[in-house]
Structures are given as C-alpha cells and as structure tokens.
Amino acid sequence: MIISPKLETIMTRLSLTIAAVLFTCLCLAPTWADDIPRADPEAVGLSSERLARFSAEMEKGVAAGDFPGVVAAVARNGKIAFFESYGFRDRDAGLPMTDDTIFRIASMTKAITGVAVMILYEEGHFSLHDPISKYIPSFENSVVQVGGVPIPEKLKGKVKRANWTQADLSQWLEKNWNTLSDEEKKKWTEYYASGGKGKGKSSDSGNEIETVPANSPITIRDLLRHTAGISYNMGDIWSEGDDLGQMIDNLAAQPLKSHPGTRFDYGLSMDVLARLVEVVAEQPFDDFIEERILKPLDMKDTAFYVPQAEATRLLKMPPTKANDQKFKVASAEDPYLSPPIVLAGGTGLVSTTMDYVRFCMMLLNDGELDGQRILGRKSVELMRVNHMNDVADRSSAKSGLDDFLFGLTFGVHGEPGDRGQLGSAGSYYWAGAYGTAFWIDPQENLIGVFMVNGLRDNEKGGGWHYSQMLEHFTYQAIID
Secondary structure (H helix, E strand, O other), rough: OOOOOHHHHHHOOOOOOOOOOEEEOOOOOOHHOOOOOOOOOOHEEEEEHHHHHHHHHHHHHHHHHHOOEEEEEEEEOOOEEEEEEEEEEEOOOOEEEEOOOOOEEEHHHHHHHHHHHHHHHHOOOOOOEHHHHHHHHOOOOOOOOOOOOOOOHHOOOOOHHOOOOOOHHHHHHHHHHHHOOOHHHHHHHHHHHOOOOOOOOOOOOOEEEEEEOHHHHHHHHHHOOOOOOOOOOOOOOOOOOOOHHHHHHHOOOOOOOOOOOEEOOOOOHHHHHHHHHHHOOOOHHHHHHHHHOOOOOOOOOOOOOHHHHHHHEEEEOOOOOOOOHHHHHHHOOOOOOOOOOOOOOOOOOOOOHHHHHHHOOOOOOOOOOEEOOOOHHHHHHHHOOOOOOOOEHHHHHHHOOOOOOOOOEEEEOOOOHHHHOOOOOOEEEEOOOOEEEEEEEOOOOEEEEEOOOOOOOOOOOEEHHHHHHHHHHHOOOOOO
C-alpha cells in the first residue's frame, strides 16, 4: 500500500547460519506473569510433541535471517500451555530474545481502540448507529469522490472514468503492483506521495476531481467495521505539530473513497474513533485506555512509547534494505522512546507478549480477567460476530479462500471447510504490519499471540506466512 511520506511517519507511531537461542517460559516463568496459571500442554488437550513443530519452524526462520526473533504464547482453558522465545532481541549485540521483550504492535492497536469505544457505548454515551458528525462536526458534509481518478494504462478503454473510484485504483494497484514497470511504479508512488488523490486535479486528466454528497452519514459502526469510505490513502492530512484532533479534521475535509456502508476499506477509521473517545470522555486517548483498559488488566508494558529505563527491552528492528516498504524504514528509524504527537487508534502502541495475552484472555472470558470487568458479555459477542452481511463490496480484503467476514475491529473466521484451513468457525483475529498476530477461539477456549518485528517482506516458511504458523501448529496439536 502506498502512503504519503508524512502520513507514513505518523502511521508508524499512530495506526512489518546464526543459531537460535531458545528460552522456554514453562521452565523459566517470570514473576510478572505469576498470576496467570500455567499448565503442561497435555493438561489442556495439546500435544507437546506436535507443538515442537512450531518451534522447529521458528528456529529455521531465525537461522535463515527471516526475522531476528519471536515470542509466542498459547493459552487454553484459562491456562498458559506454551510460552516460548526464539532468536534475538538485538542480533547485532548478540542479545537473546526474552519473554518480556517489547514489540511494535502496529494494527493490533486497533483491537484496544475498539474495546475503548465499546466501553463508552455500554455506558450510553452514543449509539453505534449515530453519525460521527454528531461528535466530530467536521464530518457533517462528507462527499464521495466519483471521478477524476487516473486510470492505469492497462485499463484505459476497459473502464468508464465516471465509475472509476480511488478505492478501485488502490485495489488494482495492490493486486498488480509486481507486474508494473519501474517507471510505472515511480509514477504511482509520486501520485500518492503528492496527495494527488485528494481535492484538486487528476494527474492524468487535468480535470477537477468530481464529488457527490455521501448517500448516508458515516456511523460509528461504519468506522468500527471499516465501511466509512476511509482508506489509508486520504491525501496529505497531517502537518508538523498537528495533534490527533487537527489531523482528523483534515481527514474529514477529504473526499471519501466510497459511500458509507457500501464497501470495506481498511484505513484510518480507528484513528477517527480514537478522537471520538477523546471528545466523549473529555480526556486524551492514551489516558483513557490507560485508566480503563491497560491498568485494570495489568498491561504495564503497553503504551505509545517505551520509557527510557526500559529502552533495552525494545526489539531492535533489523537494518532496512533499499527496496523495503517506507513504513518499515520509518519504524526502524523511530526509537519509540518519547510520546508521539498524534495518539492514534489504528497503530502506534508497543506491548509485550504477556500484556497482549492478558488482553486476549479478557475477551475470551467475555470481558473480564482477574476480577476486572472491562466489558459485558453481550458487548464482546457483538464485537466478534460478522457485520458484513449488508456490505456489497468486500473485494479489497478477500484472501481468495473464502468470503471475507469482519466484526467490530476483528476479522472473523467462517467455516474451516470454506477456508480450507485448520480452525473454528467464529474465531476472531487480527495482525500488525510488522508481523505480530493474535487469534481468539471461543469454541476451543483458546488464544494465541505471536510477536515478531522485522519480518522480511513476503517471506514464507513451510507454505505459510510466519505470522500464521502459530495458529496452524496449535490447531494440529489439539488432541482431546
């Protein structure tokens, strides 16, 4: 995905023969996690021998240089049955990966933002069907871009300009990027970097961009399920010194990519919701999630930056290469040691494996952990069911395996037979741009958290992306 340079920097903070060094937390359980029960895998219906297949793949990945190191955890029936670390926290310095290593979790920030929104929804501050303009007035007169978007040479004469939207262009480029020449890639990179898709003139037609009033207002539910017409390609919406409120007002002035409620467009919707939390709660977003989520759940290492005293625990991103995506370059250069100007809802948090395990266990327990209730059971149920039935266009997110399902901030798995993968219908999940991933399976009373930073682009091992391996090897290890 191509993003304007300024927004890339914000999104990384806001919003991917050396022997492996292995530490098994079942033997070396740190004191900061003693309150979560531990169990041998067999005690909760998992095979230690089969889980070792995952460990073997991680060791291969470290040795191949596909990533510096990994921490992975699996919990079932309320007990941690697998918690292992592989590789290096800082390969250059020879520092081994440790269980308490801090990772950049990128879009796994979104799940925490979704819970924050649902807390306020439960308290009656708004309906999910309320227009966002009721709380952020700059969205009052949203328009949708319907013309003036440049058409790739390969499609000219095959699509009608009046029907060609920015969302169509972004989707086409994402699918066909590797087929373009270097000259074509440069052209489209410059187009996005210049904010050419925003208000103004189309770069290949010279015509003023055409817009029409949105058919319906953007609702809070639209933002939670990414059907607001807001993508990650919304023009140059941030200027030096702007805070979240200013950035969101700038975003609201841009034309939407589709009519609200009609298309899944993954993007800056969760950042709008972080601003909603600030407006409704009358406090900064980071203060709200600290008070209402992180502190009650004892997620003591989750924040928008790493305190200087804990800086050595932050995984060192491996050196970037000339062809790395710009967001990866920006993250590698960002020390994450001071608070960002923009406290975003879509990306930007750092966390540890254990912190995120605690968050996932709260959701698996229907909103409660260790006597701390964050949400009610019915709210969690609402978040984890499919909300896409009335959304006509989900093509931007289809994997090609099955129909794309999405809840309120989570992807939702359908029947395993439809996907052709191990798993359970109704399990829910998400991931982060730097390789982190999690899933929650109510049917099997199971969660998994996979933490890595610095995955090489498009690397696979054993036929699966590394960030999918923990899920696969956990399900094949179920023996009860």
